[in-house]
Amino acid sequence: MASITIDSWDPRGRGISRQHQPVLFVDGALPGETCQVTVTASKKQLCEGKVTKVLEAAPQRQQPFCPVFSQCGGCQLQYVQREAAVSWRQQALDSQIRHQYGLDTLPWQPPVFSPEEQYRRKTRLAIDARKGKPFSLGFRSARSDSVVNISQCPVLEPELNQLLPALHAVLPALKGRTAIGHVSLLKADNGLGVTLRFTQPASSEDRALLTDFAREHKLNLRLDFGEHSESLHAPVSELRCQTADGLSLAVTTEDFVQVNGAVNLAMIDQAIQWLAPSDADKVLDLFSGLGNFSLPLAKRVSEVTAVEGVSTMVQRGEKNAHQQGINNIHWRTADLSNSQELNKLAVKKYDKILLDPSREGAFAVCQQIATSKVTSVVYVSCNPATFIRDLGPLLKDGWQISKIGLMEMFPYTQHIELMALMERAGKG
Numbered sequence: 026m027a028s029i030t031i032d033s034w035d036p037r038g039r040g041i042s043r044q045h046q047p048v049l050f051v052d053g054a055l056p057g058e059t060c061q062v063t064v065t066a067s068k069k070q071l072c073e074g075k076v077t078k079v080l081e082a083a084p085q086r087q088q089p090f091c092p093v094f095s096q097c098g099g100c101q102l103q104y105v106q107r108e109a110a111v112s113w114r115q116q117a118l119d120s121q122i123r124h125q126y127g128l129d130t131l132p133w134q135p136p137v138f139s140p141e142e143q144y145r146r147k148t149r150l151a152i153d154a155r156k157g158k159p160f161s162l163g164f165r166s167a168r169s170d171s172v173v174n175i176s177q178c179p180v181l182e183p184e185l186n187q188l189l190p191a192l193h194a195v196l197p198a199l200k201g202r203t204a205i206g207h208v209s210l211l212k213a214d215n216g217l218g219v220t221l222r223f224t225q226p227a228s229s230e231d232r233a234l235l236t237d238f239a240r241e242h243k244l245n246l247r248l249d250f251g252e253h254s255e256s257l258h259a260p261v262s263e264l265r266c267q268t269a270d271g272l273s274l275a276v277t278t279e280d281f282v283q284v285n286g287a288v289n290l291a292m293i294d295q296a297i298q299w300l301a302p303s304d305a306d307k308v309l310d311l312f313s314g315l316g317n318f319s320l321p322l323a324k325r326v327s328e329v330t331a332v333e334g335v336s337t338m339v340q341r342g343e344k345n346a347h348q349q350g351i352n353n354i355h356w357r358t359a360d361l362s363n364s365q366e367l368n369k370l371a372v373k374k375y376d377k378i379l380l381d382p383s384r385e386g387a388f389a390v391c392q393q394i395a396t397s398k399v400t401s402v403v404y405v406s407c408n409p410a411t412f413i414r415d416l417g418p419l420l421k422d423g424w425q426i427s428k429i430g431l432m433e434m435f436p437y438t439q440h441i442e443l444m445a446l447m448e449r450a451g452k453g
């Protein structure tokens with residue numbers, strides 16, 4: 026195709042060309058660039074394409090620092106300076122939100138930035154151990170389902186990175202290597218956790234080999250067989266990850282854990298500042314996980330109700346809170362997409378709400394909040410599309426966005442997190 030000029034970015038980091046009719050979304054293109062583009066999909070309202078050649082590069086384009094950048098599907102945006110990537114996404118979201126809801130301006134706050142490298146404390150590695158194929162352990166390819174072999178990864182925390190060559194040595198030596206589905210790694214504050222997902226029982230020889238491996242590398246090693254899991258070696262009785270105020274969560278490799286420890290602490294700090302909890306407040310922490318926000322909030326308010334869908338996380342969250350002397354959290358298991366279960370929570374009896382849903386968002390919750398007497402909501406989102414949808418019931422019922430800001434939880438990827446403070450209009 027002839028050269029195309031890129032005007033802006035979308036929230037996922039695709040270039041947008043409005044010169045093309047219909048509008049063209051281009052993978053690999055930056056605002057201000059002129060590129061040759063191959064169209065990969067042509068629809069009535071929009072076209073999609075990818076860059077085949079950059080004719081005039083933007084000054085924000087940079088050399089990717091990872092040696093397997095061109096194959097690995099992990100960090101898709103290493104060719105863009107991070108500050109520019111965050112700023113262009115903020116512009117994209119700003120225009121989407123204002124356009125959809127007819128708002129003049131949005132109260133953007135400074136973004137929360139991550140350390141550039143070595144930020145990731147949790148990951149899942151894929152394996153290809155099929156007979157007759159070279160053994161591969163790493164991340165899925167950007168272009169296919171194949172596994173890109175990885176023996177070092179600059180975005181993992183150093184302790185996890187150092188473990189990769191050891192995993193490459195031990196796993197191919199297992200008799201049951203073809204039965205390994207994936208490997209989960211967690212760098213907790215007090216040790217390393219590894220879980221191997223097996224699709225068949227493991228032999229005694231393999232267990233012996235893995236136990237020696239876990240001893241040598243001081244790992245909490247679990248074997249997960251789907252229906253049940255078992256601990257093979259555990260130098261620490263509980264792996265722990267810090268939340269705010271010196272408090273910590275008891276975690277496993279299979280739990281939801283915020284992957285970026287530094288951004289997590291900055292995020293909790295900002296959420297507390299924005300929610301401005303006071304002694305008398307009753308706070309609802311929805312999608313609470315193990316209590317990452319509930320614990321520090323409980324230190325500041327009269328009571329917190331923490332609601333999470335996974336009952337084992339709720340039980341462990343409760344035990345962990347008591348162990349640290351925090352007894353003003355009511356722990357509840359509920360499906361927050363279910364209106365009947367939401368009704369039982371009686372959202373309206375709370376003063377303030379913290380919402381941190383998974384990618385599906387929290388539409389049913391926002392519908393209930395909209396007509397309640399709740400005064401402030403801090404919404405933490407890992408999916409701008411569902412966040413924008415969930416704003417609907419709140420803005421319609423007289424709420425306003427009092428603060429909004431991006432958080433770079435996964436630098437150089439297509440994912441972006443955001444936080445918004447919602448208040449009843451006229452309050453801010």
Ligand SMILES: C[S@@+](CC[C@H](N)C(=O)[O-])C[C@H]1O[C@@H](n2cnc3c(N)ncnc32)[C@H](O)[C@@H]1O
Binds near residue numbers: 283314332333335361
């Ligand atoms: C993004 S995580 C946040 C966890 C916690 N706030 C934290 O910072 O660690 C979202 C949480 O919502 C839970 N979840 C997802 N869908 C849910 C639902 N329909 N009802 C209740 N909880 C749900 C997940 O199990 C997960 O723990």
